[in-house]
Amino acid sequence: MVRLHSLRPRPGSRHRVKRLGCGESSGHGKTSGNGTKGQKARSGGSIRLGFEGGQMPLIRRLPKRGFNNAAFQKRYAIVNVSDLNAFEAGTVVNEQLLRESNLIRGHFAGIKILGEGELRPGLKVEANKVSASARGKIEKAGGTVTLLEARRIEKVETDVSSSGANSGPAARAKRRAKAKRKSPRKQRE
Numbered sequence: 001m002v003r004l005h006s007l008r009p010r011p012g013s014r015h016r017v018k019r020l021g022c023g024e025s026s027g028h029g030k031t032s033g034n035g036t037k038g039q040k041a042r043s044g045g046s047i048r049l050g051f052e053g054g055q056m057p058l059i060r061r062l063p064k065r066g067f068n069n070a071a072f073q074k075r076y077a078i079v080n081v082s083d084l085n086a087f088e089a090g091t092v093v094n095e096q097l098l099r100e101s102n103l104i105r106g107h108f109a110g111i112k113i114l115g116e117g118e119l120r121p122g123l124k125v126e127a128n129k130v131s132a133s134a135r136g137k138i139e140k141a142g143g144t145v146t147l148l149e150a151r152r153i154e155k156v157e158t159d160v161s162s163s164g165a166n167s168g169p170a171a172r173a174k175r176r177a178k179a180k181r182k183s184p185r186k187q188r189e
Contacts, residue, residue: 074109076129081137082117089121089142110148119143 020032034041050057083103087093095111098104104111110128115137122142128149130138135145 075107076110076112077104077106077108078112078114079103079127080114080116081119081134084113084123084125084138085117085120087121087123089123091121092124092126094126113138113145 018028018033019026020028023029031041039045039047050059052058077098079098084093086101086103087097091097095104098111112129112131113125113127113134114131115133115135119137119141123138124144124146125138126146126148128147130145130147138145
């Protein structure tokens with residue numbers, strides 16, 4: 001029978017402590033298992049991942065090919081329907097309120113409401129995206145959903161009608177040719 005006084009660790013699970021810097025006879029004497037001299041033998045001396053001693057590293061020698069969509073992806077702050085139970089009935093739930101209640105934080109393109117959990121009160125939700133199940137649960141609880149547009153930088157379009165036929169590559173070429181003809185030249189005599 002096992003008693004508290006008879007408990008022992010499993011054989012092989014405990015090892016003798018590696019005593020470093022305790023002289024030649026310790027079994028790890030002189031260099032303490034760090035080899036001989038050099039960068040790796042020093043305390044705090046380590047070589048970063050991918051470093052090849054100053055030689056051009058492999059990651060920089062290989063050509064970079066292909067397209068990566070990561071730079072163009074939009075990241076949305078995710079809020080579940082169950083998280084909205086923290087608000088009272090009739091409250092307008094928007095980005096500002098969600099930030100104040102610490103349900104969302106950081107930078108993102110917009111807010112997306114997902115349908116995980118149950119919703120009690122009838123809320124007025126303003127979000128950029130709402131899943132079908134979340135919309136159903138919000139409306140079933142007597143709330144409303146207002147979709148907002150995602151944040152983006154819009155290009156200002158120039159009014160083509162004001163410039164008329166004077167815009168475009170053909171018109172620019174005509175203007176350049178006309179300017180060349182008008183430029184003063186030295187008269188040869």
